[in-house]
């Protein structure tokens with residue numbers, strides 16, 4: 406089992422270090438190799454995704470990724486900006502299916518900005534198409550307008566597009582995931598305005614006929630954004646395009662209390678995956694030792710389950726995280742009155758201790 410470890414920038418290095426310590430406790434036969442990515446790779450090699458890093462990622466079963474980016478790189482040409490490394494990895498590894506579970510841990514009900522009764526027991530899976538849509542569509546650029554409201558004026562444009570196979574494969578992923586849950590899929594689109602998303606809706610409906618045991622409904626993205634804060638428990642699996650999924654999954658993250666709790670997995674057709682927290686490199690708190698490492702630790706659990714076929718080890722990590730939360734430890738982003746505020750390292754220590762003690766207990770009881 407080979408894991409490429411790409412910590413990246415900002416808090417990426419701090420939180421990935423904790424996830425590695427947690428993986429080490431499991432004593433499984435992993436081969437882990439670390440490489441630079443993002444701003445750190447740009448500083449060292451002049452490119453955010455050097456060939457050597459891409460090769461390591463391609464040759465591995467899974468990539469454990471921290472985060473990339475810093476405001477100081479905002480003036481670089483777009484292809485050299487740290488965030489391009491993520492797009493490059495997604496494209497080159499064919500990571501078309503992004504899984505973002507939004508689960509509200511009972512202990513964190515008070516950390517959410519919504520009323521406890523709205524989010525207690527929340528367990529949503531957002532499946533976002535990751536390699537198409539307006540983020541990758543060509544042509545794109547700037548030009549002088551020849552038509553529109555202001556002919557002759559400077560304008561910018563992007564292209565929203567989806568092909569049939571792209572929509573079919575993400576729809577299959579969603580229906581198959583729903584079969585393992587409560588057998589409900591909501592496809593989110595903007596079919597009332599966009600041709601691309603009428604096409605999306607038609608194809609998801611077609612694919613849905615192959616899954617008669619799964620209930621399918623459709624919702625416009627503006628309504629979905631509203632329902633997520635009004636009655637989030639109405640959802641189970643949400644499947645949507647790249648841009649809508651980007652926005653809705655961050656909204657769902659906040660339902661759970663903090664973006665520092667939200668893991669993600671991005672998979673290709675052969676289950677090779679990139680696992681990362683849903684948040685960015687948080688330059689505002691980088692280097693202070695206060696970042697929440699739990700999203701990254703739970704992302705490592707997803708890696709064990711989806712790409713490395715170690716579901717029992719994944720369950721153990723998730724249980725260890727729950728027990729640490731139950732013990733009252735909190736990083737600043739999820740802290741509330743009556744709980745104990747700790748930093749990144751102490752949170753990692755606590756998960757390592759909980760995991761070690763569960764493994765010792767298992768050994769003793771045989």
Ligand code: NAD
Pocket residue numbers: 416420471472473474475476488491664665681683684685686687688689690695696697698700736738
């Ligand atoms: P961000 O997610 O980095 O931070 C948003 C807010 O959440 C900040 O206040 C931050 O302190 C807080 N936060 C994030 N993760 C946290 C954690 N684990 N523990 C505690 N608090 C946490 O988003 P941003 O500020 O918009 O972007 C910062 C940089 O990250 C930018 O350069 C952006 O492009 C990049 N970015 C990278 C990724 C990625 O690597 N996948 C994703 C999003 C943003």
